[in-house]
Amino acid sequence: xxxxxxxxxxxxxxxxxxxxxxxxxxxxxxxxxxxxxxxxxxxxxxxxxxxxxxxxxxxxxxxxxxxxxxxxxxxxxxxxxxxxxxxxxxxxxxxxxxxxxxxxxxxxxxxxxxxxxxxxxxxxxxxxxxxxxxxxxxxxxxxxxxxxxxxxxxxxxxxxxxxxxxxxxxxxxxxxxxxxxxxxxxxxxxxxxxxxxxxxxxxxxxxxxxxxxxxxxxxxxxxxxxxxxxxxxxxx
Numbered sequence: 001x002x003x004x005x006x007x008x009x010x011x012x013x014x015x016x017x018x019x020x021x022x023x024x025x026x027x028x029x030x031x032x033x034x035x036x037x038x039x040x041x042x043x044x045x046x047x048x049x050x051x052x053x054x055x056x057x058x059x060x061x062x063x064x065x066x067x068x069x070x071x072x073x074x075x076x077x078x079x080x081x082x083x084x085x086x087x088x089x090x091x092x093x094x095x096x097x098x099x100x101x102x103x104x105x106x107x108x109x110x111x112x113x114x115x116x117x118x119x120x121x122x123x124x125x126x127x128x129x130x131x132x133x134x135x136x137x138x139x140x141x142x143x144x145x146x147x148x149x150x151x152x153x154x155x156x157x158x159x160x161x162x163x164x165x166x167x168x169x170x171x172x173x174x175x176x177x178x179x180x181x182x183x184x185x186x187x188x189x190x191x192x193x194x195x196x197x198x199x200x201x202x203x204x205x206x207x208x209x210x211x212x213x214x215x216x217x218x219x220x221x222x223x224x225x226x227x228x229x230x231x232x233x234x235x236x
Contacts, residue, residue, distance in 0.1 A: 004107045005153055010049045010084045011057040014210035016064055017231075018182045019090055020071040021205070021212060022149060024227050025178050026094040027070065029147055032176060032220060036098040036144045039091045040166055042132035042159050043151045044105040047117035051084040065232070070094070087149055088114075092123055100144070102126040102170070104135050136165035145176040156181040157193045164197050173198070177217040178224060184209055201236035203228050 009015070029037055051057055057079055061072050074093055078085045085093065092099055101123060105111040111130060118125055126141050132152075148163060150156040167177055179199060183190040190211030195201050199215040202225045212233075216224045229235050 002107075002109060004045075004110045006045050006110075007049070008052065010086075011051045011053070011060075011079075013060055013064070013207055014182065014184065014212075015084075016057070016060055016066065016071075017205055017207055017210065018151065018180065018212045019075075019087060020064075020066050020069050020231060021214065021228060021233075022087055022147075022180055023069070023071040023074065023090055023094050024231060025180060025214065025224060026091045026147055028220065028224055028227055029145055029176060029178065030095050032223075033145050036100060036142070037095050038100050038102060038126070038141075038144045038146050038170060039088065039095065040102045040135065040146060040148045040170070041088055041151070042104050042135065042149070042156075042162060043153070044086075044088050044103040044114060044128075045151075046086050046110060046114050047089045047121065048078060048083050048085050051079055051082055054079040054082055057084070069231075087151065091147060091149075092121075098124075100124045100126050100141070102135065102138075102141075102166075103128045104130070104132045106131050132159050133162055136162045140169040143170060143172045143175060146171050146178070148177070148179045150179065150181040152182075153184055155183045155185065155190070160193050160196065167196055167198065174219075175217075176220040178220065179215045181213050183211045183213075185211060203233040203235040205231070205233045
């Protein structure tokens with residue numbers, strides 16, 4: 001099996017801050033939406049993965065002030081088994097039913113593990129494709145509110161056309177939409193792209209070399225900005 005760079009980074013500070021935000025935003029969407037919600041991942045990785053150092057993960061969670069957060073409550077039982085619930089699993093747990101997943105994962109061995117885990121868990125999947133850009137070419141499914149997670153191990157700007165297509169094709173204009181993006185940049189604070197069409201910036205969290213930012217549609221924008229500010233984000 002060829003290595004995946006993410007295997008050695010599971011549960012690091014970048015994972016913790018972006019996944020705490022992801023759980024926060026998913027819970028907010030569910031509170032506003034009793035019906036179906038679709039979660040989209042451009043770089044999914046796995047459903048669960050080995051956690052290299054559970055004690056280090058716990059200490060990082062405490063240092064970041066997240067020990068009492070819903071994210072930590074979901075992860076703690078997994079960490080006790082030496083495993084980590086990754087982003088798609090965290091969102092599925094937080095949203096509950098009805099939820100559907102639209103996923104991309106370019107690393108073939110990782111994608112095979114993901115596909116097997118999804119089948120074992122019986123999670124509803126619209127599609128699992130082998131490249132983030134392939135998401136934009138899929139025929140749209142039933143429109144629903146969207147939570148989009150853009151998580152390359154570099155910079156998300158190259159996937160902004162994909163995000164725009166997903167926002168246009170997979171939801172109605174009246175549906176809530178939230179985009180959360182992660183970037184890895186050793187040069188300093190991340191230069192984030194302009195908001196996706198129809199969305200406004202919520203804020204950012206700089207934790208060099210990691211950066212996280214989010215955007216949302218007007219109906220949910222205020223509540224989402226406040227929720228992220230409570231996590232220590234700098235509001236937009």
